[in-house]
Every structure is written in structure tokens, then in C-alpha cells.
Amino acid sequence: MSRNNNFDIDKAIENAMEVFWEKGYEGSSMQDLVDVLRLSRSSIYETFGSKKDLYLVALDKYEDQANECLVPILYEKGTAKDLLFRFFNKVIELHIPRSCLMVNASLEMTAHSDVSDRVRSNMSKNERPFYQLLTRALNNGEIKGNPNLRALSEYLVNVMHGISVTAVISDRQTLDNIVSMSLKFLR
Numbered sequence: 001m002s003r004n005n006n007f008d009i010d011k012a013i014e015n016a017m018e019v020f021w022e023k024g025y026e027g028s029s030m031q032d033l034v035d036v037l038r039l040s041r042s043s044i045y046e047t048f049g050s051k052k053d054l055y056l057v058a059l060d061k062y063e064d065q066a067n068e069c070l071v072p073i074l075y076e077k078g079t080a081k082d083l084l085f086r087f088f089n090k091v092i093e094l095h096i097p098r099s100c101l102m103v104n105a106s107l108e109m110t111a112h113s114d115v116s117d118r119v120r121s122n123m124s125k126n127e128r129p130f131y132q133l134l135t136r137a138l139n140n141g142e143i144k145g146n147p148n149l150r151a152l153s154e155y156l157v158n159v160m161h162g163i164s165v166t167a168v169i170s171d172r173q174t175l176d177n178i179v180s181m182s183l184k185f186l187r
Contacts, residue, residue, distance in 0.1 A: 084179075
């Protein structure tokens with residue numbers, strides 16, 4: 001990625017992320033990006049390479065922002081149940097009225113291996129803090145039985161993604177019910 005000092009690259013990526021989040025990759029034209037970023041096509045191509053390269057950078061930025069906002073909750077002091085409730089409430093707040101950009105990417109761009117690889121990597125990164133929290137919870141006697149913590153962590157990633165999609169069309173009570181039912185495995 002070349003460095004053009006005539007504009008704020010981070011702000012351009014942020015704005016591109018918003019365009020892709022609102023319209024999807026296919027629905028976002030180069031003219032949409034030119035208009036929102038207030039850059040010429042040549043500046044966009046020179047700085048980012050292609051529309052697809054800009055999309056990938058925007059996905060990376062989204063992942064970084066989401067992780068900064070959500071993951072620290074899982075490492076705070078408190079019971080696993082309290083932390084997971086706080087985590088999922090934050091997921092709900094972040095995704096009303098639009099779904100997770102990474103989930104959108106997985107649905108729209110599955111044929112593109114570079115996007116699929118990013119989505120898989122994101123899911124793996126999301127699974128790790130859940131696994132660490134569940135390990136602590138198991139050691140503290142907060143989990144019923146002796147479940148497969150890896151599978152349970154993957155389940156919580158799926159719950160997170162499901163909530164981000166459901167938050168677009170459901171009322172808060174429905175979302176709260178989903179969170180409560182999803183956490184029944186905890187004491």
C-alpha cells in the first residue's frame with residue numbers, strides 16, 4: 001500500500017468500511033467510494049490497489065475495532081455468566097440496526113478465498129477469549145457438567161454472530177431471550 005500524505009489513510013479506511021457495511025461489497029461502486037472518501041479513483045487505486053484490496057483493509061479495521069470493544073469484557077473480573085451477559089449486551093448495542101460486517105462478508109463473499117480466510121481467522125480469534133473464560137469458569141465450578149470447552153467456545157462465537165444478524169430485525173426482548181437461553185449451561 002503506497003503512502004499518499006495528502007489525506008488521512010485511516011479516515012479513508014473508516015469511511016470505506018462504512019460504505020461496505022451499508023451497501024456490501026458488490027453493492028458498493030467505485031463511484032460510491034470516490035464520493036464518500038472524497039478521493040479520486042487514481043488516489044484510491046494508488047493507495048489501496050483495488051476496490052477488493054480496500055475492502056480487505058476495511059474488514060481488518062472492522063475486526064480490530066470490534067475486538068477492542070468486545071474482547072476486554074471477557075477478561076474482566078466477575079463470573080462467567082455476568083461477563084457473557086455484558087459481552088452479548090454489547091454485541092446487541094453494536095449491531096442495532098445493522099449486522100456484523102464480518103458476518104456480511106461471510107455471506108456475500110464466500111467464493112473469495114481471501115475473504116473466507118479472514119472470516120475464518122476472525123472466528124478463531126473470537127473463539128480464544130471465550131475458551132479462556134470458560135476454562136476459568138470450569139475451574140471455578142461455574143459450568144454444569146464437563147462439556148467440551150472448545151465446542152462450547154465455538155457455539156458462543158455462533159451465538160455472537162447470530163445475535164448480530166437477529167439484532168437487525170428483532171426487538172430487545174427477543175434478543176435478551178436468546179442470550180438467556182444461550183447461557184443456560186452456566187450455574
